[in-house]
Amino acid sequence: MSFVYPSFLIALLALLIPIIIHLFSFRRFKKVYFTNVKFLKEVKQEKASRSKIKHWLVLLSRLFALAFLVLAFAQPFIPREETEIVKGDKAVSIYVDNSRSMDATSTDASLIEKAKRKAREIVMAYGPSDRFQVITNDLEGKHQRLLNKEEVLNYIEEIQPTPNVQTLNQIVDRQKQVLSKSKLEQRNVFLISDFQKNMADFENDTTYRFYFIPLQAVAQQNVFIDTAWFESPVRMLNVNNQLIYRLNNTGSADVSKSQLTLKINDQTKAIKDFSLKAKSTRIDTINFSVSEAGWHRAELLIKDYPIDYDDSYFLTFEIEDKVEVLAVNQSKDNVFLNALFDESPYFMLKNQSVTQLNYADFSKYRLIVLNNLKEISSGLGNELKQYLENGGNVLVFPSAETNVDAYNQFLRSVKANTYGALKEGEKQIDYINVRQEVFKDVFERIPRNLDLPKVSKSYDITRFSGAGEETILRFRDGNSFLGKYNIKQGKLYLASTALDEKTTNLPSHAIFVPMIYKIALVGGAVRPLAYEIGEDNLVEVQNVNDIPTDNSETQMKLKSEEEEFIPAQKVLGNRAILTINNQLKDAGFYQLYKTAGLPMAFYGFNFNRQESVLDYYSSDELKENFKADNVSFIDNDNAEFGTTIGEINKGVVLWKWCLIAVLAFLLIEILLLRLWKN
Helix, strand or coil: CEECCHHHHHHHHHHHHHHHHHHHCCCCCCCCCCCCHHHHHHHHHHHHHHHHHHHHHHHHHHHHHHHHHHHHHHCEEECHHHCCCCCCCEEEEEEECCCHHHHCECCCCEHHHHHHHHHHHHHHCCCCCCEEEEECCCCCHHHCCCECHHHHHHHHHHCCCCCCCCCHHHHHHHHHHHHHCCCCCEEEEEEEECCECCCCCCCCCCCCEEEEEECCCCCCCCEEEEEEEECCCCCCCCCCEEEEEEEEECCCCCEEEEEEEEEECCEEEEEEEEEECCCEEEEEEEEECCCCCEEEEEEEECCCCCCCCCCEEEEEEEECCCEEEEEEECCCCCHHHHHHHHCCCCEEEEEEECCCCCHHHHHHCCEEEEECCCCCCHHHHHHHHHHHHCCCEEEEECCCCCCHHHHHHHHHHCCCCEEEEEEEEEEEEEEECCCCCCCCCCCCCCCCCCCCCEEEEEEEEECCCCCCCEEEEEECCCCEEEEEEEECCEEEEEECCCCCCCCECHHHCCCHHHHHHHHHHCCCCCCCCCEECCCCCEEEEECHHHCCCCCCCCCCEEECCCCEECCEEEEECCEEEEECCCCCCCCEEEEEEEECCEEEEEEEEECCHHHHCCCECCHHHHHHHCCCCCEEECCCCCCCHHHHHHHHHHCEECHHHHHHHHHHHHHHHHHHHHHCCC
16 A cells, blocks of 8 residues: 555654543542442442443544544555556546547447547546547647647547558557657556557557557458459550459458449449458459540449448549650651551651750650660750659660760669670570560460570660669670660660661561550559558649649649548649648549549549458457556456546545544544443
């Protein structure tokens, strides 16, 4: 047992006062003689004995009453789990998990409602001068300060489920930021959550006292669409496009005879049956085709009860009606490129002389081909570098009369390998990288003795460790014929020879057509198909200046069927960066526009799938994994929860019992004096 004010115990010396009074106030008996002496002696002895007993009992009653009165002022308590009770005001931080998994129900209410109720009980267990912080997964600015009781209770009432997901460490870091600024001596951290295993990455800090309050939901079944992506990086009109998706079953029961539906622009395009064993994952494909160019909104949909916030997966993609290619020529057009692109209505080739380039038009081309240029000027090199960094695609075929130094100045600026000496003599290509996106899915199988192109003149490629070359075609001597380099968002393809039948038979070879087509198709910045609410807070928009608008300073807006808002935006040349932060609350499709009725792009936003994995720490697992001297676990889920919190704050308080004991012993004294006759 400990005392809040142990100095009051010195008042126990006052117990000497009633002892002294009693010792000096006993009445002396006078001798009275009677004829029957023997009888009177017996009466005297009996009265004296009874009087002494009564006086000692009265003395003890007064001593106990006074002793317990002193103890009441000293405020005795029994510490709970050896928690040190600190006098004065306290700083308390309470985390209320309001993620989507807290929508699950327990025996009597949803977990989030139980969490809010427990948060209120924690606040009420403290004193009126204590200060509180309440924090949720939204990490809002208004929650980053200490509040009084009334304010924090109002904030607790406002808590609603959110799509935002934070790890336990992220939450605790924010709590410590606020508490560390407080000058209050005692700082307690309460964590109320269902403690999903994939989010509970707690790192202890012994300077704080942590209290884990786990909430357990009723066991539930959940099947959800985890993610989806396309087999090919390019979607085309009137062909089968393969969409790959992944399904997860986190429940303990198998699922059979369920259906997955694919909707494109709100129209059902395909339906596929599936079965899924318990605790398993399934990856499958679904095919569809579209007949119109432009933006398309795709939704994968299943039906699963009771958890349905992850039953849809939203993604968007754009199909262009044409791909524009620019050929930059030294003097004349390349007949092979003209013949290749003239055969396809999907590609539009424009030839320009290197002396007549309009750099401002570079951004509208998917691919720029440098055809047999003798040199790359510093001005052209700077524009090509900017074009590449913004997601452009450049294919280089050097001239046999190239100014190597001028070329290498540009190549060094983008951190690519450089050209060496021009070597004459026949060289055979003997390796083709079929795993690379240029040749992926081009061949059903690779013949053992595949006849690949040859060259009669080629430049050696000088390799650098930081260039990051990805070889596409390679000579037998190990030199690259065609290599790829990722330049920020763009791609640079570097050939070692001119596109000329005098130096190579590539233009007449079978791989020439698919190689050039695929390089043109896979060019440009890769835009995500889908975004995750709370995770993907930055959205990049390309070609923002190409969208007509009545006012050049009109802000871009994101709009769904139910809401509209203006994200923070920063324009960088012909692209813009949008900052979403916590403005999105619902999953679905959002259109971006400057002028009403003229969408610039469509985006699909989905809830975080980490919340869909219903795997939680039990109370015993929490105690086993996070056991420490400064960590306590409260799994009390009944009406005594508030009492338990009070004991954490003040220990098992005994001063009230001391006052009851004072009154009891005073009553005993009164009864002794009134009812015990001598």
